[in-house]
Amino acid sequence: MKTTIEEVKKLVRPNIAALKPYSTARDEYEGEIGIYLDANENPYENGFNRYPDPRHKALRARISEIKGVPMERIFTAGSGSDEIIDLLYRIFCTPGWDNVVSIAPSYGVYSVSAAINDVEFREVRLNADFTMDPDAVLDAVDGTTSMIFVCSPNNPSGNLIPTRQIEYLLENFPGVVVVDEAYIDFAPGQSMLSKLDQYDNLVVLHTLSKAWGMAGLRIGMGFAHPYIVETMMRVKAPYNMNSLTQATVLKMLESDPAAQVAELVAQRDLAMEKIKTMPGVLQMYPSDANFVLIKVQQPRAIYDRLIESGVIVRDRSRIPGCEGCLRITIGTPQENASMLAALENILS
Numbered sequence: 001m002k003t004t005i006e007e008v009k010k011l012v013r014p015n016i017a018a019l020k021p022y023s024t025a026r027d028e029y030e031g032e033i034g035i036y037l038d039a040n041e042n043p044y045e046n047g048f049n050r051y052p053d054p055r056h057k058a059l060r061a062r063i064s065e066i067k068g069v070p071m072e073r074i075f076t077a078g079s080g081s082d083e084i085i086d087l088l089y090r091i092f093c094t095p096g097w098d099n100v101v102s103i104a105p106s107y108g109v110y111s112v113s114a115a116i117n118d119v120e121f122r123e124v125r126l127n128a129d130f131t132m133d134p135d136a137v138l139d140a141v142d143g144t145t146s147m148i149f150v151c152s153p154n155n156p157s158g159n160l161i162p163t164r165q166i167e168y169l170l171e172n173f174p175g176v177v178v179v180d181e182a183y184i185d186f187a188p189g190q191s192m193l194s195k196l197d198q199y200d201n202l203v204v205l206h207t208l209s210k211a212w213g214m215a216g217l218r219i220g221m222g223f224a225h226p227y228i229v230e231t232m233m234r235v236k237a238p239y240n241m242n243s244l245t246q247a248t249v250l251k252m253l254e255s256d257p258a259a260q261v262a263e264l265v266a267q268r269d270l271a272m273e274k275i276k277t278m279p280g281v282l283q284m285y286p287s288d289a290n291f292v293l294i295k296v297q298q299p300r301a302i303y304d305r306l307i308e309s310g311v312i313v314r315d316r317s318r319i320p321g322c323e324g325c326l327r328i329t330i331g332t333p334q335e336n337a338s339m340l341a342a343l344e345n346i347l348s
């Protein structure tokens with residue numbers, strides 16, 4: 001039983017469905033030659049005196065080439081995927097009424113965004129090995145659940161959620177399934193992008209913050225049915241990506257990060273092999289991302305001693321399901337060697 005776009009439309013908050021969006025000067029006249037006296041800009045050229053393209057057309061065209069997804073299925077944000085997560089709440093959830101289901105432990109922004117939007121957030125714990133039980137996720141769903149969040153590869157656990165399990169959710173949940181693939185470039189061939197045509201209720205999130213090395217530029221991407229993309233366009237801030245960012249990202253997208261990604265993946269596997277053999281490492285979880293999660297006896301003490309050695313990792317040990325866990329991002333070969341030496345020294 002698939003959820004059609006007509007059913008997705010019924011999930012849109014009535015005020016959003018009825019919204020007449022702000023129409024910018026650039027929306028109303030898209031030509032490129034003439035005397036622009038329509039936007040109350042300062043006419044004197046300094047490189048930034050004009051408003052940016054509100055629909056980021058050049059950037060979306062380039063992303064379309066890179067990802068093999070048509071432009072009308074691509075939404076781009078200037079404040080990261082975090083902006084898109086918030087937009088989805090505002091579009092699909094009536095505050096104080098609807099709820100959202102997510103796997104846990106997972107990315108913290110889903111629950112914070114739920115709280116900001118006054119939306120009940122239901123967490124379904126992953127198994128001890130961080131695999132997902134799709135039926136447990138569906139059991140948490142009721143008549144007012146509008147979205148399910150699945151992060152794959154999952155942060156902080158690092159593992160991919162199998163495609164067939166995500167498809168099971170898409171086929172059995174009559175709402176929107178958001179699949180956050182922030183780390184998918186480290187797990188080639190596993191993206192749900194190839195399933196976009198098949199599922200009207202699928203939203204896939206990507207980012208340029210991780211593999212693409214542009215965390216500072218804050219580019220998030222949402223891939224979905226054109227109706228969902230158009231609805232996000234209507235709700236977003238009119239100029240949600242400045243012209244300096246649009247131009248810089250286009251330029252940076254000329255070089256592809258495949259070589260760096262391959263090295264990071266090789267470095268990750270090397271780090272996993274080494275950490276696995278260290279004394280006091282209770283668990284080395286498999287990773288499909290650019291970080292590893294380890295379980296140790298005294299996470300806080302090890303975290304503090306790593307800092308004394310100049311290595312900062314993320315203490316995730318207070319998150320339910322992550323007791324004892326530290327999350328370590330993979331750096332350059334030199335940085336990893338320093339991290340491994342420090343960890344070995346502390347543990348032995």
Ligand SMILES: *Cc1c(COP(=O)(O)O)cnc(C)c1O
Pocket residue numbers: 079080081082083107151155180182206207208209210215218219220
């Ligand atoms: C890092 C990360 C993001 C990226 O967020 P941006 O706002 O695009 O930088 C999204 N989802 C997850 C799970 C992440 O770990």
